[in-house]
Amino acid sequence: MPELTYLEAISDGLRTEMRRDESVFCLGEDIGAFGGAFKVTAGFAAEFGPERVLDTPLAENAIIGAATGAAIEGMRPVCEMQFADFIACGFDQLVNVAAKLHYRQGQSVPLVVRLPSGGGFSGGPFHSQNPEAWFLQAPGLKVVAPATAADAKGLLASAIRDPNPVCFLEHKGLYRHVRDEVPAGEYTVPLGKARVAREGGELTVIAYGSAVPSALAAAEALEEDIEVLDLRSLWPLDAEAILATARKTGKVLIAHEATRACGVGAEVAALIGAEAFEDLDAPIRRLTAPDVPIPFSPTLEAAVLPQLDDVKEACGELLAY
Amino acid sequence: MTLSDASAVMGAAVPLDPALLTRADRAELLRYMTMMRTAEERALSLYKQGKVPGSFYDGRGQEAISVGAAFALSPRDRLCILHRDLGAHFVRGVTPDRYLANYMGRADGVTGGKDGNLHFGDRARGCVGMVSMLPDMALVANGMALAMKMRGEARVALTFFGEGSTANGQWHEAMNFAGVQRLPVVFVLENNRFAYSTPNELEFAADPVERAEGYGLPGAEVDGNDVEAVFAAVHAAVERAREGGGPTLVECQTMRMHGHGAHDDMGYVPAELLAKWEARDPIQSYAARLLEEFDFADEEVERITEEVRAYVAECAERALASPMPDPALAREGVFADRWEPLGDGAAPWSGWAEPTAPQPIDNRVERRAA
Numbered sequence A: 001m002p003e004l005t006y007l008e009a010i011s012d013g014l015r016t017e018m019r020r021d022e023s024v025f026c027l028g029e030d031i032g033a034f035g036g037a038f039k040v041t042a043g044f045a046a047e048f049g050p051e052r053v054l055d056t057p058l059a060e061n062a063i064i065g066a067a068t069g070a071a072i073e074g075m076r077p078v079c080e081m082q083f084a085d086f087i088a089c090g091f092d093q094l095v096n097v098a099a100k101l102h103y104r105q106g107q108s109v110p111l112v113v114r115l116p117s118g119g120g121f122s123g124g125p126f127h128s129q130n131p132e133a134w135f136l137q138a139p140g141l142k143v144v145a146p147a148t149a150a151d152a153k154g155l156l157a158s159a160i161r162d163p164n165p166v167c168f169l170e171h172k173g174l175y176r177h178v179r180d181e182v183p184a185g186e187y188t189v190p191l192g193k194a195r196v197a198r199e200g201g202e203l204t205v206i207a208y209g210s211a212v213p214s215a216l217a218a219a220e221a222l223e224e225d226i227e228v229l230d231l232r233s234l235w236p237l238d239a240e241a242i243l244a245t246a247r248k249t250g251k252v253l254i255a256h257e258a259t260r261a262c263g264v265g266a267e268v269a270a271l272i273g274a275e276a277f278e279d280l281d282a283p284i285r286r287l288t289a290p291d292v293p294i295p296f297s298p299t300l301e302a303a304v305l306p307q308l309d310d311v312k313e314a315c316g317e318l319l320a321y
Numbered sequence B: 001m002t003l004s005d006a007s008a009v010m011g012a013a014v015p016l017d018p019a020l021l022t023r024a025d026r027a028e029l030l031r032y033m034t035m036m037r038t039a040e041e042r043a044l045s046l047y048k049q050g051k052v053p054g055s056f057y058d059g060r061g062q063e064a065i066s067v068g069a070a071f072a073l074s075p076r077d078r079l080c081i082l083h084r085d086l087g088a089h090f091v092r093g094v095t096p097d098r099y100l101a102n103y104m105g106r107a108d109g110v111t112g113g114k115d116g117n118l119h120f121g122d123r124a125r126g127c128v129g130m131v132s133m134l135p136d137m138a139l140v141a142n143g144m145a146l147a148m149k150m151r152g153e154a155r156v157a158l159t160f161f162g163e164g165s166t167a168n169g170q171w172h173e174a175m176n177f178a179g180v181q182r183l184p185v186v187f188v189l190e191n192n193r194f195a196y197s198t199p200n201e202l203e204f205a206a207d208p209v210e211r212a213e214g215y216g217l218p219g220a221e222v223d224g225n226d227v228e229a230v231f232a233a234v235h236a237a238v239e240r241a242r243e244g245g246g247p248t249l250v251e252c253q254t255m256r257m258h259g260h261g262a263h264d265d266m267g268y269v270p271a272e273l274l275a276k277w278e279a280r281d282p283i284q285s286y287a288a289r290l291l292e293e294f295d296f297a298d299e300e301v302e303r304i305t306e307e308v309r310a311y312v313a314e315c316a317e318r319a320l321a322s323p324m325p326d327p328a329l330a331r332e333g334v335f336a337d338r339w340e341p342l343g344d345g346a347a348p349w350s351g352w353a354e355p356t357a358p359q360p361i362d363n364r365v366e367r368r369a370a
């Protein structure tokens, strides 16, 4: 099996789906001749033509709105936000139009919004955000956040084939730092299914996106019997897998790079608290960014984003509880 | 402040090839406008009787716009219909009972109780239901047109919006994107002088139709109270779009003859302005024109009115007999299991009465029977 970076796997997944189904097309800012701010669609315009790799004006509502209309008419649009942060500018079309159409009138809207998210490179308050929790308050959206290259490819393919709007959070910090074996050709990973990334019996770290490699690194460094559950899908959540691991280890740390209040961690903690309380041996803990914007200067940013040492420390405390 | 009254377009010459509309078409135009007026009057009375939860909105005085515009569309064209445009739903084949049931939150409303008032679109008839946020549907119409263009289909998407919505940033995004991509889309702007209580003078410094050129698309201004003028302008825009000529903005000058909603007493509207437009009522003036210019007999016009009244009354009974939705449905339908195409709408204009046109749908049969 070929090894690909997370970024290459996203391109591979997208290219494979575009070859498989001619209704799949991409639209976004600077994605054609330039290949996108992060080069995910580099070479696509040459292979698929400019119509299917559509360079749009700088207008996020126009992008999501056009994708919604095209999806209703039978296309499978994949929108690229130049940075996840800019979804705020297309939010109305996403949450008010696309997300609610099926509930209101039985209209399926098969579209994907690719969201290059996350910090760690001095992107500052407008190029570093992890906006996933915004979407969880908008019923009708599915939300995925892969942590491995294989999942990035497989989840993207499933997102494209799904008949609903799917927010695809691709962490920029993983783009070139994560590399693993990715099946060649058509490959899907089901939405709504978590993955045990590391087996263990004493403690579970429930994570997604950039927190997954940190959790795995912490477990290795500590040489402890730690399980790591990679959520992969944030909505729908894999309640079964979450409860199974909580019951198995009795100690749960939930780690994510996004801010804390009302985040994915809060939802997961509430689920475990309600359904697996009797099986817990320690309070549920969360390791997240504090509730502040992501600052620019490297020292400030590092003080905000959870670091490997923070994960190790949180695991250590919970193991000792 | 002097408020704009659109006198400039009143009585403007309408370049309509008279052969485009047959006598039967003209009767249909009158019938659909009357159906909109009658159904909205019935809905308002249901509202006053407390049978409509929430609020009530209508398009009184604007009937010529939605009817005239929708009449120009083929079955395979697609629409996003807005809150003053009930007539367009009727033209496409939605029946008044489903409209009234939707207002009352009943199981047989178009959304089955999931959404209220005019926030619906009948999927089976090629329509995508509006959302409240204005003018969001203009961007969705762009997307439908984009799909048609990508597949090389000679089809068109059409949507409506009020003049107030042209102040929102999404309107700019929609016009610009449509202009850049030369999309087969028709934007029908209804300038009814107000956005809720805000008059044109506080909405924009340059009239939207003048802005069209800045987006690289033609703008046409028509008397929105003249159903044939609207039809002519939209027909020309639709044909242009179908032939690859790109989008058009058609601004229809009209007047909102009721408050923004039934709760609004319109205290901010000068009585003279209302009186001026009352004298230009689109239905009465069209009926008069049919008698004077097109050789209709009084009895013919009366019969249309009577038939529509009887039909709407029957539809209201059906709507009132419809049950409230099962509460269990509130939790259903958030996600789709599969994508399904929109159906084709009715296209009653004789210009579409070709062998390729779809079979008459239930509604038309019902109307004839009524």
Ligand SMILES: Cc1ncc(C[n+]2csc(CCOP(=O)(O)OP(=O)(O)O)c2C)c(N)n1
Residues within 6 Å of the ligand: B084, B132, B133, B134, B135, B161, B162, B163, B164, B165, B166, B168, B190, B192, B194, B195, B196, B256, B260
């Ligand atoms: C973005 C947005 N802001 C506020 C509203 C509340 N609102 C509903 S209708 C309306 C006035 C709309 O005016 P116009 O676009 O001229 O349409 P009209 O109602 O006159 O037909 C307002 C302010 C809305 N629907 N959407």
Ligand SMILES: [Mg+2]
Residues within 6 Å of the ligand: B162, B163, B164, B190, B191, B192, B193, B194, B195, B196
């Ligand atoms: Mg208005």
